[in-house]
Amino acid sequence: MSGILAIYPGSFDPLTHGHLDLIERGSRLFDRLIVAILTNIEKQPLFSLEERVAMLRAATAGMANVSIDTFSGLLVDYVRRKNARAILRGIRAFSDYEYELQMALMNRQLEPSIETVFLTPAEAYGHISSRLVKEIFQHGGSVKDLVPPVVEERLRQKVFPK
Numbered sequence: 001m002s003g004i005l006a007i008y009p010g011s012f013d014p015l016t017h018g019h020l021d022l023i024e025r026g027s028r029l030f031d032r033l034i035v036a037i038l039t040n041i042e043k044q045p046l047f048s049l050e051e052r053v054a055m056l057r058a059a060t061a062g063m064a065n066v067s068i069d070t071f072s073g074l075l076v077d078y079v080r081r082k083n084a085r086a087i088l089r090g091i092r093a094f095s096d097y098e099y100e101l102q103m104a105l106m107n108r109q110l111e112p113s114i115e116t117v118f119l120t121p122a123e124a125y126g127h128i129s130s131r132l133v134k135e136i137f138q139h140g141g142s143v144k145d146l147v148p149p150v151v152e153e154r155l156r157q158k159v160f161p162k
């Protein structure tokens with residue numbers, strides 16, 4: 001397949017409107033986009049890998065050039081295996097920049113042919129993070145404007161099971 005393939009890696013625990021906004025932007029910019037969920041995150045995730053895959057699949061069902069995958073090990077090794085050209089990451093605020101720059105430079109050192117492309121989500125989503133979504137929901141706050149409906153429903157089932 002020709003065209004530029006990009007990888008959007010992350011933990012997505014869970015997917016937020018900010019992530020989805022970035023996926024939409026990435027799907028318009030690149031010919032194909034793979035959203036790749038890291039399997040071996042150090043922190044204990046709230047959602048299993050299967051649940052995160054299912055939520056991402058449901059939320060991106062209408063995007064023809066977007067697919068969902070999982071990976072373990074080094075990101076650059078996965079990107080190489082997929083023959084992708086770029087890594088997509090989101091920067092919400094200056095506070096993201098230091099960590100993202102460090103990762104981008106390290107990934108470039110590991111594999112100079114792969115470019116990291118940074119996009120900013122819509123302003124309305126600049127303050128959303130998966131960590132805050134979980135915290136707000138666990139304390140009974142509304143996350144309706146922060147995550148897609150499929151994620152809100154899964155959060156309800158997971159955190160407040162009947």
Ligand code: PNS
Pocket residue numbers: 009010011012038073074075076102103104106107
């Ligand atoms: O959504 P996150 O948790 O900010 O995503 C971080 C992620 C998955 C992009 C990063 O932890 C990663 O790439 N992990 C894979 C291991 C790796 O390649 N580490 C070296 C990065 S320089």
